[in-house]
Amino acid sequence: MSGENIIIEHTLFAEPIYQIGSFNITNSLINSWLVVFVIIIFGLLLRNKIKLIPRGLQNFFETIIEALLGLADSVTGSREKSYKFFPLIFSFFIFILLNNWLGLLPGIGSIGQIVVEHGERIFVPWFRGGTADINTTIALAVFGVIASHVFGVIAIGVWSYFNKFVNIKSFLEIPKKIKANPAVILANPINAFIGIIEIVAEISKVASLSFRLFGNIFAGEVLLASIAALFAFGAPIPFIFLEILVGLIQALVFSILILSYMTMATAAHAEH
Numbered sequence: 566m567s568g569e570n571i572i573i574e575h576t577l578f579a580e581p582i583y584q585i586g587s588f589n590i591t592n593s594l595i596n597s598w599l600v601v602f603v604i605i606i607f608g609l610l611l612r613n614k615i616k617l618i619p620r621g622l623q624n625f626f627e628t629i630i631e632a633l634l635g636l637a638d639s640v641t642g643s644r645e646k647s648y649k650f651f652p653l654i655f656s657f658f659i660f661i662l663l664n665n666w667l668g669l670l671p672g673i674g675s676i677g678q679i680v681v682e683h684g685e686r687i688f689v690p691w692f693r694g695g696t697a698d699i700n701t702t703i704a705l706a707v708f709g710v711i712a713s714h715v716f717g718v719i720a721i722g723v724w725s726y727f728n729k730f731v732n733i734k735s736f737l738e739i740p741k742k743i744k745a746n747p748a749v750i751l752a753n754p755i756n757a758f759i760g761i762i763e764i765v766a767e768i769s770k771v772a773s774l775s776f777r778l779f780g781n782i783f784a785g786e787v788l789l790a791s792i793a794a795l796f797a798f799g800a801p802i803p804f805i806f807l808e809i810l811v812g813l814i815q816a817l818v819f820s821i822l823i824l825s826y827m828t829m830a831t832a833a834h835a836e837h
Contacts (some may be wrong), residue, residue: 611623696778697783
């Protein structure tokens, strides 16, 4: 839309705000840095007030963490595994949740600068929800999937984990088992082919995680901007509450999916 010859538009890509050499600092990157800063400051303040007998804010957060641990137990089936994965999963959850919600704060999208492109004055906001940028969600998805593989290698060993994808073991077992079971000539190559399908599945995990999160958050911001442009007062409020709920659900879904990938990766191949 436009007003006073100033164009306001929502782009699929994050807009650059500042450049250091060939490195672009985008509005979504600034938003992500702000979230990290808030997490660090809040963590330091909370750490200094931790007591053996929880009270007030500490009691509130311990209740939330205990509830999330219970949810993690339902995925991992083991409190021991939940303790192992929880620090990373909870970090995913908090970072994504704050990025989802920060873009909903009043005034965030109206603070920015005006740039001139092709003779047109275009408003570029300084802040954009980090998860409304496909680059951020892809980075989170890649990191989460790689972390699941790292945990898998640590849990079942390099050779066993490698054979879940490139099943050399199936071919090596054919000469040993062919006399007792001639069917291995067909069965074992099929097992090796299934491993190749697993590789494709790992790539699809990254696409699924990143596009789901990006699509929901970006669409929500566009919806709110459109409603605010049509009805500036009152009408956007129900949609803001809806997007708050969507932001919470998407952060939870992303975190639970990464947790399930870690759980499957650390299970033995036969168990999986």
